[in-house]
Structure formats: C-alpha cells, structure tokens
Amino acid sequence: MNYTKNDLVTIARRENNKKRNYLVINPMQGKHIPVSPSKALALFEQLAEQIRDSYGKERLLLIGFAETATAIGAHVAACLGTLYIQTTREQIPGADYLFFSEAHSHATEQKLVKEDMDKILPEIDRIIFIEDEVTTGNTILDIINVMENTYLREIKFSVASLLNGMNREALSTYKSRSIDLHYIVKTNHDNYIEKAEQFEENGTYIKSDTRYEIFPKEIRIPGWMNARRLTDAKQYKAACEKLWNEIEKTVHIESGKKYLVIGTEECMYPALYIGKKMEELGGLVKSHSTTRSPIMVSRDNAYPLQTRYELKSLYDSERITYIYDLDRYDEVVVITDSQNGEKEGVYTLYHALSLCNNNITMIRWC
Numbered sequence: 081m082n083y084t085k086n087d088l089v090t091i092a093r094r095e096n097n098k099k100r101n102y103l104v105i106n107p108m109q110g111k112h113i114p115v116s117p118s119k120a121l122a123l124f125e126q127l128a129e130q131i132r133d134s135y136g137k138e139r140l141l142l143i144g145f146a147e148t149a150t151a152i153g154a155h156v157a158a159c160l161g162t163l164y165i166q167t168t169r170e171q172i173p174g175a176d177y178l179f180f181s182e183a184h185s186h187a188t189e190q191k192l193v194k195e196d197m198d199k200i201l202p203e204i205d206r207i208i209f210i211e212d213e214v215t216t217g218n219t220i221l222d223i224i225n226v227m228e229n230t231y232l233r234e235i236k237f238s239v240a241s242l243l244n245g246m247n248r249e250a251l252s253t254y255k256s257r258s259i260d261l262h263y264i265v266k267t268n269h270d271n272y273i274e275k276a277e278q279f280e281e282n283g284t285y286i287k288s289d290t291r292y293e294i295f296p297k298e299i300r301i302p303g304w305m306n307a308r309r310l311t312d313a314k315q316y317k318a319a320c321e322k323l324w325n326e327i328e329k330t331v332h333i334e335s336g337k338k339y340l341v342i343g344t345e346e347c348m349y350p351a352l353y354i355g356k357k358m359e360e361l362g363g364l365v366k367s368h369s370t371t372r373s374p375i376m377v378s379r380d381n382a383y384p385l386q387t388r389y390e391l392k393s394l395y396d397s398e399r400i401t402y403i404y405d406l407d408r409y410d411e412v413v414v415i416t417d418s419q420n421g422e423k424e425g426v427y428t429l430y431h432a433l434s435l436c437n438n439n440i441t442m443i444r445w446c
Contacts, residue, residue, distance in 0.1 A: 241261075
C-alpha cells in the first residue's frame with residue numbers, strides 16, 4: 081500500500097508544553113487512536129521492507145523508542161530477524177543506564193540498559209533506531225553522541241521511522257554524519273503550530289477515580305519477555321505467540337463480535353499481536369494503549385481526539401497516564417507487563433473502561 085500524509089498524520093495540541101505545542105498523531109499506529117491491529121502491523125511491515133535489503137549481511141541491532149515506537153520497533157525487528165531492545169523510562173532493578181533526553185517531550189528522560197549495550201556492541205555492525213516520527217533528529221543525535229563518547233569506537237547508525245519531518249538543515253546534519261534515513265511519509269511541520277491552535281479545548285475530560293475498588297477478571301500468564309532488555313526479536317515474537325495460545329483458552333472469540341485490546345504504556349506490541357490473532361478468528365478488533373502523553377481534546381470532528389480519561393499508571397501509582405476515545409465493545413482485553421500490582425492503576429483503568437463496557441479481562445504477562 082502507498083501510504084500518504086492523509087493516512088498517517090493528524091495534528092493535536094499538547095497540554096502545557098511550551099517547547100512544542102503540537103503533537104503529530106498517527107491514526108494507524110495503535111497508540112492514541114483505536115485501530116485495527118492488522119492494519120497497524122501491516123504499516124510497520126512496510127517500514128521493515130524498506131530496510132530489509134539495505135545492509136547486506138551486516139549484523140543489526142534495532143532500538144525502538146519508548147513509548148510510542150515500542151511496537152513499531154519490535155515488529156520491524158521480528159520481521160527482519162534481528163536483535164532488539166527498546167529505550168525505557170521505567171526503572172529496572174539492578175541496571176545501569178545510558179541516559180539521554182527528549183527535549184520536547186512531557187517526560188524527557190530516556191535510557192538504555194548499559195550492560196546490554198556493553199555486551200552486544202562488539203558483535204554488531206549497525207544500530208538502527210526505530211521511531212514513529214523524527215522531527216528534528218536531535219533526540220537520536222543525543223543518544224548517538226552518548227554512545228560514541230561512551231564506547232570510543234566507530235559505530236554505524238541508521239534511523240527508520242513512519243514519518244520524517246526533518247528540515248533541510250537537519251537532513252544535512254545527518255548526511256554529514258553518514259546516518260542513513262528510512263521513512264514511509266515525509267512531512268513538513270511549518271504550519272503545525274497554527275493547525276494545533278485552531279482547536280478549542282472543549283472535549284470531555286474524565287478524572288481518575290480510585291474509589292472504584294473492583295478488579296476486572298485477572299489472569300496471570302507466565303513466559304514474559306522484557307524488551308527493555310536485549311532480546312532476539314524472533315524469540316520475542318514466539319513468546320507473544322505462546323501468550324496468545326494461553327489467552328485463546330480463556331477468551332472465546334466469536335466471529336463478528338467487537339473486541340478492544342488495550343496495551344499499557346510501553347507494553348504495546350503484545351496488545352497489537354494478540355489483537356491481530358483475534359482478528360484472524362473473525363473478531364472485529366480495535367487496539368490502542370494507555371500513555372503518559374497529556375493531550376488536549378476537542379469536540380471538533382476534525383480533531384483526532386474527543387474524550388480523555390485520566391488514569392493512575394499500572395507501573396507507578398504516583399504517575400498520571402491517559403487513555404483516549406473509549407467506545408463500547410462486546411469484550412475488552414487489557415494486556416500488561418506491569419509486575420508490581422499497582423492497585424490504584426487497575427482501579428482507574430477499570431473505572432474508565434466500565435463507563436461503557438462490562439466484560440473486561442486483564443492479562444498480566446509475568
């Protein structure tokens with residue numbers, strides 16, 4: 081499929097962000113806007129096809145950026161059969177990190193597990209960073225500089241993204257440093273500030289409710305692979321397949337019924353993978369994920385998001401997260417790799433989902 085800007089680009093307003101007032105939201109990515117999982121994964125596969133034959137027999141490591149590009153990175157790496165690791169904002173017990181920043185983001189700190197990078201860098205030829213969208217390229221240059229200053233050796237780098245909004249100066253900088261770029265659609269951000277500001281902040285805002293102390297049906301399934309650590313992407317995909325095999329025993333999929341599969345923050349790929357499997361059995365499936373991103377919502381039909389639900393994080397009850405534009409489904413399945421049982425996070429997510437759904441199952445991959 082030949083994707084266009086109209087397919088992959090909508091403009092929203094960030095809330096209280098003076099560094100960049102707009103956010104580019106891709107309606108086919110499966111993060112903020114509900115989408116058919118098979119359509120999202122097909123989009124990611126086209127990015128994989130772009131880079132499949134570009135590097136001969138080079139040994140590749142793909143790095144997906146948290147949170148929005150974690151599913152893209154995992155699926156592209158699985159398609160290519162490479163090693164994979166994602167950046168993270170979570171704390172991993174006992175890990176040391178390479179730190180870098182995402183200056184325009186609401187949550188600027190990003191990190192990679194250093195011991196995994198120490199181990200694998202002598203064995204690879206090239207790192208390919210996977211993003212949903214590259215605007216200035218500064219965040220990726222930041223982590224490249226950190227790596228070069230840390231390891232004091234030549235490393236080849238490339239960047240692959242669904243969208244590329246880099247201007248002529250940024251493109252020239254990357255060319256001068258021999259950093260290859262791959263992307264599906266080229267964008268121009270010159271009028272995005274004005275586009276974002278034309279919408280009123282008059283959508284529906286629903287606050288979190290921690291008093292709703294009723295758990296959804298919860299199933300714990302072992303076999304979790306943590307993509308925040310270095311993984312073989314083929315093994316990660318196989319682990320998702322085993323997860324699906326267990327879910328299929330519990331969640332009965334009926335052809336023609338409507339299903340929603342929710343991921344949580346950085347845990348996006350398993351939700352899209354499971355959702356596609358449900359589609360293959362005839363389910364009418366949509367998938368999206370909770371997110372740290374505070375985005376303004378509007379009643380305007382031309383605006384991408386109309387309703388915002390505030391949540392507590394399933395990973396840290398002190399952290400506010402969000403989910404957008406929930407609808408009514410025959411069954412809702414939540415896929416999370418949260419290991420710590422944050423009760424308030426579960427309460428608030430269940431409360432938001434139960435406003436229009438009553439058949440909710442939480443799968444805790446552990």
